[in-house]
Amino acid sequence: MANNNESRPQGDELVTVSAEKEVIDSKTDTPSSPKQAKSSGNGLLWFVVVILFLIVLSMAGAGYWYYMQQQTAQQQTLNAQQKNASDLNAMVQERNQLNAKLDEITKSNNALNNTLNALQSENETLALQAESALEQIKNMEGRRPADWLIAEADYLVRMAGRKLWLENDVRTAILLLVNADKRLKSLADPSVLPVRAALAEDIQTLQQLNPVSPSSVALALTGMVAQIDKLPLDTFEKPKDVDAQDNTLSESTDDWKANLAKVWDKLVGDLFTVKTIEGPVEPVLSLEAQYLLKEQLRLQLMHAQSAALKGDAGLYNQSLQYAQTLLIEKFDIETSQVTGFVNAIQNLLNTDVSRPLPSELKAQKPLEGLLDNRVKQVFGQGASAL
Structure with a gap:
């Protein structure tokens, strides 16, 4: 540019x-x-x-x-x-x-x-545990039914203890112990003989208890309580006047003076009565007193019934003795009803209702030890729930 x-x-x-x-x-x-x-x-x-x-x-x-x-x-x-x-x-x-x-x-x-x-x-550990379990299962062949029979016998013994101490049912407890002995007998294993010996001792101890059934005594007392209202009391009754004169009026007009005297005596006798009685004087019982006496007798019989069910012989005898005393003192002992009632109470007094139960069953601990050795060591902690 x-x-x-x-x-x-x-x-x-x-x-x-x-x-x-x-x-x-x-x-x-x-x-x-x-x-x-x-x-x-x-x-x-x-x-x-x-x-x-x-x-x-x-x-x-x-x-x-x-x-x-x-x-x-x-x-x-x-x-x-x-x-x-x-x-x-x-x-x-x-x-x-x-x-x-x-x-x-x-x-x-x-x-x-x-x-x-x-x-x-972990898989290796589980594999080792599985191998060990398989080995144990192989070693257990032929013994597992026996082990479960031992566990069943232990359960029966536990149930017998509950029936004995919680329900006072001696008969059912004996039946349970007998069934447990049958389970152990079917094993044909000498190692369970000590346990069977303890079971036999427990069965013999229960069989030696008082054979009287507390329920039977309680039912007898219940029937007696229902009859209390029919028992007559020993109350005051007006005695008959053997010296009383005949106040029948004569139909003859000539006996007008005697008839007039008889009418006068009758009027005066209806208003006032004077009588001399030899012996102790008993007061007349009111209806409330009669009701209280019968209720008191009923209460004593109910106490005896409760004591019989609990096996308390002391309270049982004390209640029956007090009821017998009431019958003799306050009821009419001359009647057959009161006499039969007194005899029934005397029969109950002669009945022993005491039943000292054992504090424990001797076969329970040996059976638990046998179950530990035969079952729990094989299955481990999983058998602790048995």
Whole structure:
């Protein structure tokens, strides 16, 4: 661009110089050949100038185009560098993320390896336990039915103890002990003979207890309580006057004085009675007193009933003796009803209701020890619930 601007003044100067020469030439009237030679030289000069000018313009355009191409290429290079830098940053971040994930996967893999090692060791332990259990099962062949019979016998002995101490049912307890002995007898094993001996001793002890049934005594007392209201009391009764005169009126008119005296005596006798009685005087019992006496007798019989069920011989005898005393003193002992009641109470007094139960069964502990040796050691702690 600068070259083009600098070349333009030179051309103007050349045009000015040529014009001045033409004016001078026209004024001096020189020959035509030198003029022609000058005009041809000026044309060539102008041609060269024009060519140079075009060359300069083309060079300027080429320079401008090259400059623009360089700017565009530089901008593209810069954009490519920025894109490459962003891509590189993205790749670096992705690489960091991949490294973090790889670290997590490595940690997880290590944890899984540890778990796998633990599971393998546990599996080996379980395999050893299974082999040991199989070996024990092989050793147990032919003994498991016997072991369960021992457990069943132990259960029967426990139930016998509950029946004996909680329900005072001696008969059922004896039956349970006999069934337990049958279970052990079916084993045909000499090692259970000491337990069977203890069972036989327990059965013999229970059989030697008082055979009187407390329930039978209690039922007899219940029947007697229901008859109390029918028993007559020993109350005061007006004695018969054997010395009483005959107050029957005569139909004869001649006996008017005797009839009048009889009427008078009857009126006076209805109002006042005077009688001399030899012996102790007993008061007349009121209805409330009679009711209380019968209720007192009923209460004593109920106490005796409760004592019979509990096996308390002292309270039983005391209640019956007090009831017998009430019958003799307050009831009419001359009647057959009261006499039969007194005899029934005397029979109950002669009945022994005491029943000293043993504090424990001698076969229980040996049977538990046998069960521990035969069952629990084989099955481990799983048999502790038996």
